[in-house]
Amino acid sequence: MTDPDATRSQLDADSLLLINVGTTHTRVSLIDIVERQYRMVATSEYSTTADAPYLDVGEGVRFALDQLAELVGCEFFDDTGQLIVPSRGSGTGVDAVVLTLSLQADVRVALVGLLPDISLRSIRKLTESAPVRVVTEISLGDRRSDEARMDALCQAKPDLILVSGGSEGGASEAVLRLMEVVGLSIYMMPQDSKPQVLFMGNSAVAAKVQDLLKACQCAVTTARNIRPSLDAEDLDPGRVALNEMTAQILRARLGGIEGLLSWTGGVLTPSPLGMGTIIELLARSAPPKKGALGVSVGSGSTTLAAGFGNTLELSVRPDLNPGRNAPHLLELTSWRDVARWLPMEFSEEALRDYLHNKTLFPQTIPATAEDLRIEMAVIREVIRAAVRTASPSWRVPFTWPWAGVLPPVASVTGSGSAFSNVPRPGYAALMLLDSIQPAGVTNLILDAQNMMCALGAAGRVNPLAVVQVFESPAFPRLGTAVCPVGKSHMGDPVMRYRMQSADGRQIRGDVRFGMIEVVPLPLGQKAQLTVQLHRHFDLGLGGYGQGGTFAVEGGLAGLIIDARGRPLIFESDPAKNRKLQEDWLAQITV
Amino acid sequence: MDLPHQTHVSLLVVIRRARVLPARGSIIVRVNQKVAPSDVIGRTTLAPAHYLFDIAHGLGLPPAKADRYLRRELGEKVSSGDILAGPVGWMRRVVRAPEEGRVVLQGDGRLLYEGLGEAFELKAALPGTVIGEEPDVSATIETVGALVEGIWGNGRQEFGVLRMTTQNSAGTLGATDLNIEMRGAVAVAGRVEDPNIFRSLAALPVRGLICGSMPSACISAAQAAEIPVILTEGFGNIPMNSAIFELFATNVGREASLNAQQTDHWKGVRPEVIIPLPAVGSADVPAEAVQLVVGRRVRVLRAPHAGREGSVVSLPQGLMAIPNGIRVPCADVELGEIGLVRVPIANLDILE
Numbered sequence: 001m002t003d004p005d006a007t008r009s010q011l012d013a014d015s016l017l018l019i020n021v022g023t024t025h026t027r028v029s030l031i032d033i034v035e036r037q038y039r040m041v042a043t044s045e046y047s048t049t050a051d052a053p054y055l056d057v058g059e060g061v062r063f064a065l066d067q068l069a070e071l072v073g074c075e076f077f078d079d080t081g082q083l084i085v086p087s088r089g090s091g092t093g094v095d096a097v098v099l100t101l102s103l104q105a106d107v108r109v110a111l112v113g114l115l116p117d118i119s120l121r122s123i124r125k126l127t128e129s130a131p132v133r134v135v136t137e138i139s140l141g142d143r144r145s146d147e148a149r150m151d152a153l154c155q156a157k158p159d160l161i162l163v164s165g166g167s168e169g170g171a172s173e174a175v176l177r178l179m180e181v182v183g184l185s186i187y188m189m190p191q192d193s194k195p196q197v198l199f200m201g202n203s204a205v206a207a208k209v210q211d212l213l214k215a216c217q218c219a220v221t222t223a224r225n226i227r228p229s230l231d232a233e234d235l236d237p238g239r240v241a242l243n244e245m246t247a248q249i250l251r252a253r254l255g256g257i258e259g260l261l262s263w264t265g266g267v268l269t270p271s272p273l274g275m276g277t278i279i280e281l282l283a284r285s286a287p288p289k290k291g292a293l294g295v296s297v298g299s300g301s302t303t304l305a306a307g308f309g310n311t312l313e314l315s316v317r318p319d320l321n322p323g324r325n326a327p328h329l330l331e332l333t334s335w336r337d338v339a340r341w342l343p344m345e346f347s348e349e350a351l352r353d354y355l356h357n358k359t360l361f362p363q364t365i366p367a368t369a370e371d372l373r374i375e376m377a378v379i380r381e382v383i384r385a386a387v388r389t390a391s392p393s394w395r396v397p398f399t400w401p402w403a404g405v406l407p408p409v410a411s412v413t414g415s416g417s418a419f420s421n422v423p424r425p426g427y428a429a430l431m432l433l434d435s436i437q438p439a440g441v442t443n444l445i446l447d448a449q450n451m452m453c454a455l456g457a458a459g460r461v462n463p464l465a466v467v468q469v470f471e472s473p474a475f476p477r478l479g480t481a482v483c484p485v486g487k488s489h490m491g492d493p494v495m496r497y498r499m500q501s502a503d504g505r506q507i508r509g510d511v512r513f514g515m516i517e518v519v520p521l522p523l524g525q526k527a528q529l530t531v532q533l534h535r536h537f538d539l540g541l542g543g544y545g546q547g548g549t550f551a552v553e554g555g556l557a558g559l560i561i562d563a564r565g566r567p568l569i570f571e572s573d574p575a576k577n578r579k580l581q582e583d584w585l586a587q588i589t590v
Numbered sequence: 591m592d593l594p595h596q597t598h599v600s601l602l603v604v605i606r607r608a609r610v611l612p613a614r615g616s617i618i619v620r621v622n623q624k625v626a627p628s629d630v631i632g633r634t635t636l637a638p639a640h641y642l643f644d645i646a647h648g649l650g651l652p653p654a655k656a657d658r659y660l661r662r663e664l665g666e667k668v669s670s671g672d673i674l675a676g677p678v679g680w681m682r683r684v685v686r687a688p689e690e691g692r693v694v695l696q697g698d699g700r701l702l703y704e705g706l707g708e709a710f711e712l713k714a715a716l717p718g719t720v721i722g723e724e725p726d727v728s729a730t731i732e733t734v735g736a737l738v739e740g741i742w743g744n745g746r747q748e749f750g751v752l753r754m755t756t757q758n759s760a761g762t763l764g765a766t767d768l769n770i771e772m773r774g775a776v777a778v779a780g781r782v783e784d785p786n787i788f789r790s791l792a793a794l795p796v797r798g799l800i801c802g803s804m805p806s807a808c809i810s811a812a813q814a815a816e817i818p819v820i821l822t823e824g825f826g827n828i829p830m831n832s833a834i835f836e837l838f839a840t841n842v843g844r845e846a847s848l849n850a851q852q853t854d855h856w857k858g859v860r861p862e863v864i865i866p867l868p869a870v871g872s873a874d875v876p877a878e879a880v881q882l883v884v885g886r887r888v889r890v891l892r893a894p895h896a897g898r899e900g901s902v903v904s905l906p907q908g909l910m911a912i913p914n915g916i917r918v919p920c921a922d923v924e925l926g927e928i929g930l931v932r933v934p935i936a937n938l939d940i941l942e
Contacts, residue, residue: 047593052858053878105856150640184702188640188694190614253856327806349805353826356806357892360741360824360853361595364892364937369914371893423915 015087016465017076017094018454019061019260020271022102023300023323024048024363025417026060028068029451029474030094031458031465038465040474043449044068047363050103050254057103058256083263097263098458102271104131104300104318105253107246110158110195111137112182114165114174119201122226122233123164125393126200129239129314130246130272131301132160138181140174146181153185158195159249161186162242163209166202168228175201179209186216194218198245200226200238221245239314243270267460271296272316274456275305278413278470281459283307286410289398293406293436295383296415296452299323299362302386308407309397315390322378322418323362326355329378332385340570341377341434343582344370354378365421372423373581376431379418383435401538402485405566408440408540413475415447425556426518426589429478433516433588439485439566440540443553444478476523479555485566486537486544490514493534494563499552501527511563514580516587519561521554528552529559537565557588592919595891595939598862598876599833600737605864606721606875607849610728611712612636617729621721625714627749627847631729638707641688646699648685649678653699660701662693674701715747716847716864734873735866736841738834740800740820743850743861744812750776750797752846752865754839759802760829765790772796776846778838780830785811792816798848800838800863802830802897818850820861828897831889833941841865880942882935888923892937899941900925906932 016031016038029043044067049060065076065083074091078084084093109132113120120139127134136156138149153161161182166175186194197220199209206222213220223241228234247270251257261268275294282292284307291308300323304315319328329338335348354374358364366372387406396407412432419428429444451474459466469475484494492513499507499519511517521527529552535545542548552559564584571577611617615634619625646656659675662668668687676684687703695702718733753775755767763779765787773794782804788811791799798818806825822834847864880886882902889899900923910920910932918934925931 049593051855055856055858146642147640150642151637154640155637184640184642184695188702188704349807350826352806353824356809356825361891361937361939363592363595365916365918365934366914367892367912367916367934367937368894372914372916421916421918 015094015096016458016462017097018100018451018458019097020100020102020451020454021048021050021057021061022298023104026057026064027450027454028061028064029449029454030068030072030074031469037472038462038468039472040449040451040469042068042071043451044071048103049256050105056256057254058259061260085263096461098269098454098461099260099264099267100269100271100274100454100457101247101250102296102298102300102453103250103254104324105250106318107132107160107249108135108156108158109133109160109162110135110153110156112161112163112165112178113137113139114141114171114178114201115139116141118230119164119166119227122235123162123200123238126162126226126235126238126242128390129235129316130242130270131316131318132242132246133318138178140178149181150185150188153182154188157189157193160245161195161197163197163199164201164226166205166225167230168203168225170202172202172205175205176208176212179212183212183216183218186213186218191217196221196245196249198223198238198241200224200241236312240273243273246270269457269460271453271457272303272305272314274453275303275415276312276314277456277459278452278466279305279307280312281467281470282411282413283309283312289400290408290410291396292411292413293409293438294413294415294452295386295432295436296447297322297379297382297418298416302382304383304386304390306390306394306409308395311395311397313390313394315386317386317389320382320386322358322375322382324359326358326362326378327352329355329382329385333381337384338377338381340577341380341581342373343578343585344373345574345578346374375418376427380431380435383431387436401543402439402566405439405485406436409438409442411443411445412436412438413445413447413452415450415452417450419446420448420450424589425478427585429481429557429560430585430588432478433481433483433560433562434568437483437566437568438481439483441550441552442481442483444481444555444557444560446476446478446556448476449474477553477555479521479557479560480552481560481562482529482531482539482552483562483566484533484537484539486534487565487569488513488534488536490571494537495534495547495561496532497561498530499527499559500530501525511561513563513565514569515563516584517561517563518557518588518590519559521552521559523555525554526551527554527559560588592936593879594882594888594935596878596880597741597889597939597941598737598739599831599837599941600876601837602734602867602870602873603737603876604732604734604873605716605718605737606730606732607716608722608728608730609712609714611726612710614726615710616726617723619720619723619729621723623720624718625720625731626717627713627715629714630711631714631720632712634710634712635707636710638691639689639705640694641703641705643674643685643701643703644699645675645685645696645701649676649683651678651699656699657697660696662696664694664696665692667692668703674703713747715749715849717866733864733866734869735864736837737876738822738837738863740822740850740861740863741824741853742821743852744815744819745850745852746816746818747847747849747851748776748797748818749845749847750774752776752778752838752842752844754778754842756780759832759835763787763799763801768794768796770794776800776848778835780835781827782808783827788812788815788819798850800848802835803828818848820848820850820863823897824891831897831899831941833887833899877942880940882921882938882940887941888921888938889941890923890925890933890937891939895925895928895931895933898925898928903930
């Protein structure tokens with residue numbers, strides 16, 4: 001996994017090459033010092049070549065690097081075709097390489113726990129933080145015979161078995177008995193498909209578990225007990241171990257990956273951990289009682305990272321994406337929930353056909369205005385489904401006054417071509433606002449180059465570069481979103497505002513319920529916003545009806561005042577609702 | 591830059607297919623052996639049940655002593671009812687095999703037994719010659735013929751004589767299009783609309799269905815059908831691509847092998863139709879990973895021209911704006927009567 005010497009040798013590197021191998025696209029970015037600041041100089045992308053007939057991820061990376069070399073006028077390879085690391089002066093090679101993997105390849109995991117409501121529940125939650133698919137679960141509480149448990153494990157053909165059970169100083173005999181079943185199952189599996197085991201149970205029996213499974217020629221990794229006591233849960237070490245083991249399994253499956261790893265000293269970062277690094281940084285720098293949120297939507301998975309203080313929550317949903325698993329969305333949400341975002345009539349049949357066609361051709365892009373609106377509707381509900389499942393278990397170290405609304409966040413970052421490849425920035429802002437429905441005052445940030453995960457992974461090599469690049473135009477602000485919580489009737493007054501920009505310009509206005517108002521405030525400009533709120537609305541400035549003055553930041557979409565209430569309210573009449581959807585897009589892209 | 595999707599629609603090529611057992615077993619054909627589609631080329635067993643016997647408890651002995659009464663060697667094949675351990679005592683207590691299987695592990699008064707499992711036979715699925723073999727795992731069969739790759743299949747395999755059931759590539763297959771001449775044939779249709787058609791096809795019975803598209807509401811019925819179902823275009827109301835329709839039309843009366851396997855991107859496996867043909871002159875293996883160049887035959891995968899076929903006229907450099915405002919790499923494609931259209935490269939499928 002991580003080679004400390006390799007990492008050390010890359011410290012203080014000047015130029016960085018970021019590589020992210022995704023499900024459909026491979027992206028490469030060059031980070032270098034421009035006017036004493038780290039900047040993302042250029043980014044290039046090529047189709048991922050992991051699938052047949054290429055079966056070599058390195059091919060896609062090389063094509064992308066050739067394009068990048070043309071863009072920046074650099075030479076990356078020497079005469080023998082080897083990447084030049086470290087650089088040999090201006091324009092030749094790079095000083096360090098960071099590789100992340102966000103490609104999905106159906107990593108099958110089996111869960112083994114003592115008690116269904118305790119240890120099994122915790123490892124089930126842990127699996128949500130990595131791109132894996134749970135294929136079977138066994139526990140002492142499942143009332144099956146040992147034989148039935150063995151059959152379940154053998155038939156599930158897992159790549160990885162996650163084991164938890166026994167609090168510290170607690171059960172050990174029961175854990176060992178269950179591990180015997182696991183060991184016998186692995187013993188019976190064919191030599192070339194024996195799974196790896198990650199043990200996160202009672203540390204007192206970890207050594208015995210190692211011995212027990214050694215006889216089955218099974219590699220066991222141990223991480224800190226996920227349930228050190230009945231009422232405590234410690235997911236963080238397990239999350240890192242699970243993601244790293246998942247990456248190792250993918251590494252074994254991917255042709256051409258070893259060549260890329262020779263450039264990074266063997267370091268391969270799973271993309272959720274890279275994304276988590278960025279969100280952790282943002283959460284730590286957020287004002288008190290506010291967190292940070294990031295969402296990445298790819299054709300292979302949807303990842304949600306939420307940071308509050310020092311806690312980080314990761315949710316990786318390979319089952320939930322607008323690409324290869326698109327129809328699964330309708331198992332988690334109704335077709336009407338998707339159709340309500342559309343400005344035109346759309347039947348359930350048409351939506352199902354659309355989603356099934358996306359599984360066949362996940363790399364395709366919407367080419368008509370109607371297709372684009374369908375895509376945006378699907379993405380909103382994909383994110384909403386991910387948030388709905390993940391948010392109840394977020395550890396938020398503060399209270400907030402709004403029931404049924406997510407905890408306040410200082411920033412929401414959107415990553416993936418769903419956000420970066422849109423006609424106008426307002427489209428991306430609207431998708432984030434509709435799907436996350438942030439409350440209060442929130443900065444919307446766009447990962448314009450789809451490199452957030454790779455940039456986060458670069459934190460191991462050069463933390464300064466991560467901070468400076470995240471502040472650069474590679475991650476432009478879409479704008480500050482001012483989103484009061486409350487309900488009213490369409491057209492009723494919500495707030496009165498006055499924006500005083502740094503150049504002395506003043507803009508005033510009234511905003512009514514059910515509309516979005518965009519106040520022109522270009523990217524990079526700051527201003528003071530003074531608001532007077534109607535008594536039915538709260539912006540987190542001291543209670544309902546409490547206004548105030550605060551700093552806002554401009555962005556690609558401008559300063560956005562979202563007076564649609566929280567949670568969002570739709571028109572019950574379908575025709576009126578379709579008009580409303582048209583209006584919202586028109587208002588935010590004005 | 592996007593690598594376009596690629597679909598083989600080839601009139602005459604050398605086709606090599608590895609037929610792989612789902613679990614290790616035995617391959618029963620040899621290199622250079624000729625095979626027919628229905629020939630069994632390998633056998634294995636699936637999903638064996640496991641039994642963990644507490645021999646010591648069963649025999650009423652302490653574990654160390656019970657081991658002395660174990661009667662089988664590790665890996666030994668045992669018939670149902672055979673004695674695994676014992677007899678012990680005046681009651682002649684024994685532990686018997688619950689089904690045919692083998693002893694996997696024994697000792698410390700316990701015995702792990704594996705049943706035989708469900709028998710599985712691997713068929714050749716296409717006529718040809720065995721050109722390679724991985725013992726216990728797979729055999730590779732080579733044939734010469736036409737190849738059409740589909741984009742969705744219901745997982746079944748069969749072979750039969752090709753019959754057209756619709757007049758054109760946009761025609762919908764209805765129950766009235768089916769007659770006694772279709773019995774034992776592979777039906778080709780522009781599209782399917784009604785899930786009940788699968789029942790009508792089964793009633794005849796036909797041996798398979800190839801169609802351009804069907805509503806996704808038909809997926810359950812198609813998956814339940816006993817015959818292979820292959821889509822060439824997608825879900826909804828998309829006519830069969832004209833090149834594919836014509837290829838089938840010119841091969842009416844010939845036998846075709848349908849492998850409606852599900853797409854596996856990692857293995858490069860897709861549903862496919864193989865029409866074995868007499869080798870005339872030299873045929874090549876289908877070209878893989880072909881480049882998108884001017885003149886290349888392509889079909890459009892997505893609205894507004896989904897399913898339409900044409901040829902690439904030019905490849906503009908850089909990002910181009912498409913009507914909805916998105917800027918992406920594009921190709922200019924001549925689509926017959928529709929004329930020249932600009933299509934995102936990501937939405938093109940090279941027909942090779």
